[in-house]
Amino acid sequence: MSKRFDPNTAQNAVEIEKQFAVVAVEHAQTYWNxxxxxxxxxxxxxxxxxxxxxxxxETFPEMVKxxxxxxxxxxxxxxxxxxxxxxxRDFINAYEKKVKDFNFGSLIRTDATDEYGQxxxxxxxxxxxxxxxxxxxxxxLNDIIHEKAKADKAKRLAKEEKEKAKAKKKP
Numbered sequence: 001m002s003k004r005f006d007p008n009t010a011q012n013a014v015e016i017e018k019q020f021a022v023v024a025v026e027h028a029q030t031y032w033n034x035x036x037x038x039x040x041x042x043x044x045x046x047x048x049x050x051x052x053x054x055x056x057x058e059t060f061p062e063m064v065k066x067x068x069x070x071x072x073x074x075x076x077x078x079x080x081x082x083x084x085x086x087x088x089r090d091f092i093n094a095y096e097k098k099v100k101d102f103n104f105g106s107l108i109r110t111d112a113t114d115e116y117g118q119x120x121x122x123x124x125x126x127x128x129x130x131x132x133x134x135x136x137x138x139x140x141l142n143d144i145i146h147e148k149a150k151a152d153k154a155k156r157l158a159k160e161e162k163e164k165a166k167a168k169k170k171p
Contacts, residue, residue, distance in 0.1 A: 028107040028116050036149035040142035049134050056131040074110045092127040102127045112141045
């Protein structure tokens with residue numbers, strides 16, 4: 001008779017972990033490109049965005065109260081605490097039959113005002129990503145990313161135009 005699977009004692013398969021990491025990084029890059037290209041308040045991440053935002057507001061009301069400190073800077077220690085894990089587990093499992101890949105891994109920025117990076121990213125489930133990023137988008141916390149990208153693009157285009165004009169003047 002085979003032993004019952006215990007995730008707490010299971011060995012990690014390195015190749016599978018690498019594949020999950022690649023998918024998580026690709027997901028993060030795609031999302032970052034969306035934030036830069038589309039006004040965050042208009043982004044729809046799932047067909048259940050309204051439900052997810054409402055559920056997050058009920059389960060984690062402290063996150064969606066001004067000044068939104070819990071959304072701007074995620075409290076990784078709380079998320080990993082026994083209490084945090086239990087609360088998030090219940091939240092996540094509510095979407096098991098509603099959201100595809102609800103428990104896949106995703107990267108999320110710990111500080112909403114900064115880009116993805118080694119010191120500003122943690123690994124979470126896809127549902128945690130959706131819940132937090134839907135709230136950040138709706139509450140305008142990702143607007144800074146979009147506005148900075150627009151300003152950078154405008155500067156780049158102005159520089160290119162200036163260089164073109166300069167090149168035309170040369171004999």
